[in-house]
Amino acid sequence: MRDGDGWVECDCGNRHWGKHGAAGLLLIRDQHLLLQHRAPWVHNGDTWGVPxxxxxxxxxxxxxxxxxxxxxxxxxxxxxxxxxxxxxxxxNWRYDTVLATAAIGLEPHNLNDESHEVRWVNWQEVTQLDLHPSFAKTWPQIETLVIQLVN
Ligand SMILES: [Zn+2]
Known part of the structure; x- marks a missing residue:
């Protein structure tokens, strides 16, 4: 049963999608991260983040x-x-980013309409992209974890 869809008026003053919070997957392989270019029509669209x-x-x-x-x-x-x-x-809301390794053979295909493009990006080049505002805000902390995992 899908019961998570809906907006939350957050204690931080913003509105977020996901009545029970939201979660994203940051896939890591070698020195690269699988990032998603979100479609222009979604909330904070036309930016890069994680699925x-x-x-x-x-x-x-x-x-x-x-x-x-x-x-x-x-x-x-x-x-x-x-x-x-x-x-x-x-x-009253949370976003959890799961950091995971991707085995050889994992490749994106059959993108749904929320995904414009997905790309393996070197972790050192992430900030060169136009990032989703929430991802940009948490990236310095996530990057610390990424560095531990790629080394
Ligand atoms: Zn919030």
């Missing part, structure tokens, strides 16, 4: 992140190995 979306009440964070990434990019979930999670806590 993700609303979490359902019965899902774990990892389940939600992987499900959303499969829906949006067509990846094979069996090739995903979750390692750690970065939690952006807002009070």
């Amino acid at each position: 993700g979306g609303a979490r359902d009440s019965h899902e774990t964070i990892i389940e939600a992140a992987v499900r959303e990434a499969v829906e949006e990019t067509g990846i094979d979930a069996t090739l995903v190995k979750p390692l750690t999670t970065f939690s952006d806590l807002h009070g």
Whole structure:
């Protein structure tokens, strides 16, 4: 049952999508991250971030992140190995980014209409992209985790 879709008036003053919070999947392979160029019509569209979306009440964070990434990019979930999670806590809302390694053979295909493009980006070149504002804000903390995982 999908019960996560809906807006939340957040303690931080913004409105966020996901009644039970949201989760995204940051896939890592070699020195590269799989980033998603979101379609212009979605909230904060035409920016780069990670595939993700609303979490359902019965899902774990990892389940939600992987499900959303499969829906949006067509990846094979069996090739995903979750390692750690970065939690952006807002009070009555949260966004969890699951950092995971992608095995050889994991490739995006069958993008849904929320994804303009997905691309493997060297982690050192992430800030050269026009990032989703929330991803940009948390990137310095996520980058610290990425550096530990790629080295
Ligand atoms: Zn908030």
